[in-house]
Amino acid sequence: MSSVKVVVTGLGATTPLGGDAASTWSAMLAGRSGVRALTEDWAADLPARIAAKAAVDPSEVLERVQMRRMDRTQQFALIAAREAWAAAGSPEVEPERLGVAVSSGIGGINTTLNQYDIFKEKGWRRVSPFTVPMLMPNGPAATVELEFKARAGAHTTVSACSSGSEAIGYGIDMIRSGRADVVIAGGTEAALHPLNLAAFASMRALSTRNDEPERASRPFDKNRDGFVMGEGAGIVILERAEYAAARGATVYAVAAGVGYSSDAFDLVAPDPNGGAAAARHALADAGLEPSDIRHVNAHATSTPTGDISETEGIRMALGDAADDVAVTATKSMTGHLLGGAGAVESIAAILALRDGKVPPTANLDDIDDGVVVDVVRGEPRVLPEGRIAALNNSFGFGGHNVVLAFSRA
Amino acid sequence: MAMSEQEILSGLGEIVNEIAGVPADEVTPEKSFVDDLDIDSLSMVEIAVAAQDKFGVEIPDDQLKNLKTVKDVINFIQA
Numbered sequence A: 001m002s003s004v005k006v007v008v009t010g011l012g013a014t015t016p017l018g019g020d021a022a023s024t025w026s027a028m029l030a031g032r033s034g035v036r037a038l039t040e041d042w043a044a045d046l047p048a049r050i051a052a053k054a055a056v057d058p059s060e061v062l063e064r065v066q067m068r069r070m071d072r073t074q075q076f077a078l079i080a081a082r083e084a085w086a087a088a089g090s091p092e093v094e095p096e097r098l099g100v101a102v103s104s105g106i107g108g109i110n111t112t113l114n115q116y117d118i119f120k121e122k123g124w125r126r127v128s129p130f131t132v133p134m135l136m137p138n139g140p141a142a143t144v145e146l147e148f149k150a151r152a153g154a155h156t157t158v159s160a161c162s163s164g165s166e167a168i169g170y171g172i173d174m175i176r177s178g179r180a181d182v183v184i185a186g187g188t189e190a191a192l193h194p195l196n197l198a199a200f201a202s203m204r205a206l207s208t209r210n211d212e213p214e215r216a217s218r219p220f221d222k223n224r225d226g227f228v229m230g231e232g233a234g235i236v237i238l239e240r241a242e243y244a245a246a247r248g249a250t251v252y253a254v255a256a257g258v259g260y261s262s263d264a265f266d267l268v269a270p271d272p273n274g275g276a277a278a279a280r281h282a283l284a285d286a287g288l289e290p291s292d293i294r295h296v297n298a299h300a301t302s303t304p305t306g307d308i309s310e311t312e313g314i315r316m317a318l319g320d321a322a323d324d325v326a327v328t329a330t331k332s333m334t335g336h337l338l339g340g341a342g343a344v345e346s347i348a349a350i351l352a353l354r355d356g357k358v359p360p361t362a363n364l365d366d367i368d369d370g371v372v373v374d375v376v377r378g379e380p381r382v383l384p385e386g387r388i389a390a391l392n393n394s395f396g397f398g399g400h401n402v403v404l405a406f407s408r409a
Numbered sequence B: 001m002a003m004s005e006q007e008i009l010s011g012l013g014e015i016v017n018e019i020a021g022v023p024a025d026e027v028t029p030e031k032s033f034v035d036d037l038d039i040d041s042l043s044m045v046e047i048a049v050a051a052q053d054k055f056g057v058e059i060p061d062d063q064l065k066n067l068k069t070v071k072d073v074i075n076f077i078q079a
Helices: A021-029 A064-068 A072-087 A109-122 A131-135 A139-148 A163-176 A194-202 A241-246 A272-286 A304-324 A338-355 B005-020 B041-055 B070-078
Strands: A006-014 A098-103 A182-189 A232-240 A253-262 A293-297 A326-328 A389-396 A400-407
Touching (some): A006 A163, A006 A338, A021 A072, A021 A338, A064 B005, A072 A139, A072 A182, A072 A232, A098 A139, A098 A163, A163 A182, A163 A232, A163 A253, A163 A338, A163 A389, A232 A241, A232 A338, A253 A338, A272 A304, A272 A389, A272 A400, A293 A304, A293 A338, A338 A389, B005 B041, B005 B070, B041 B070
Parallel strands (some): A293 A326
Antiparallel strands (some): A006 A253, A182 A232, A253 A400, A389 A400
C-alpha cells in the first residue's frame, strides 16, 4: 500500500448514452440502452447489424479543421478530457508536474483502413500526411498532452479491453512514484468499421439480436448471445490528495488502488482465477478488506462464457463478503467500448459511490443459473452510507486483468 | 489557357480554408504560409496536393520548400 493518496477530481465522458458524464450517468440510472440498428449499406450483409454509436458526434462539438487532423479516437478523448479538466476546475499545475495516460484498445484503425482505401484507389500522393499521427495507438494520449501542455510524460497502456482501466492504474502510479501531481487518464475507442464488425463476428463474439437492438446487450441473462460494439471515451483527472486539498478541489472519490494479473491460460477464453487474483491485488494495493467493497462494476460484456466466469472470480476474491456486494454491468446500456470501457465504467463506479446508487443491469430478464453474485436489476440499488469502496473489473483478450479500487472521499 | 493571378488566389484561398481553417480573405499574396497563416509542414503537403488537383500543376517536393509565400505559389503555378 502506497503512502501517497490519489484522488479523482474531474470526470468527462462521451458515450452512446450521452455527450458528457452527467447525461451518461443519468441514462445508466434510468436503465436506458444506447444500442441501435446499423442502417448503413455496408452493414447489410453482416451477421451483427447493431452497434452503440456515440450519442453526440464529435462534429457537433469540435471545429472542422481540428476534426480532420484527428482520428475519431482522438476526437472522443479530447472532448472527454476537456470536460474532465473543466470539472476539476482547470488546475493551474506546472506542465512538468502534469502527466497523461490515455489508451485505446485498437488505436486509429478507421484512419488506417480509410487511408488504405485511398492508397489503393488514388496512389500514395493522396494519402493524408496526417495518417501516421492519426493511426498511432498513442495518438489520443498525444492529442491530450498537446491540448493541456503536459510535460511529465504521456503514456498509452495497451491491453485490449482493459486498456482504459490500465491507463488509470498507470496514472495512479505516476502520482505515487512522484512523477506528477495531476494526471489526465482514461481510454477511448472508435472502431465501428465494417472490418472490425466482421472480425469480431468471425470470432462469433457479437450479438446477432438484430431485430431488438436495445435488448441485445444483456450481461448475465440466460439468453445473451455476445457483445455489442460501442464507441466513445472516458477521462478522469487524478490528483495527489494533498495537492488537490491545497487548491480546494472537489473530490469525487479516492483512487485507492489497482491490481493486475495475466491468465496465462488462453488467448481469448477467460479464467476466473485471473480476475480473482487481480481483485486481491487491488484490495492489497488499496489497503482494503473484502468487507469494504459494496459494489463491483463488472466487465461483463454479454458473452456466454465471460460473464459467468467473472462472477466466480468475484466470489473467489471476496469470499462471503461477496453476498453484500451490488454487482452491475453497465455494458448492458453502453455496449462494449473496448479500450474506452474501463474508463467509462470507472466513472460509473465513482458516481455510484458519490450518489450512493448502483445502476441496474438492463435486459436482465432471466438470470443465468451460473451467476454466483447479486446483480442489480430493475431499479437502481441504494448503497450504504459510510466509507465504502467499489471495484471496477476490466479484462482483455490476451488474458489481461485490471481491477481498480475506488473508495468514498 | 493560363489562369489569372486573381483566379489562382481565389482557388488557393478555398484550399487553405478547407485544410487549415484560415479565412479565405486572409490568403493574400504577401502572406507567408508558416509565419503569417500559421500553417504547419504537414498541412503544406496537403495544400500542395490539393493545388495540384485544382490547377493541374505538380509541385515537386524539392520545390515545395522554396514556396514561402502565397505569391510564390501563384508564380509557380503561372510559370
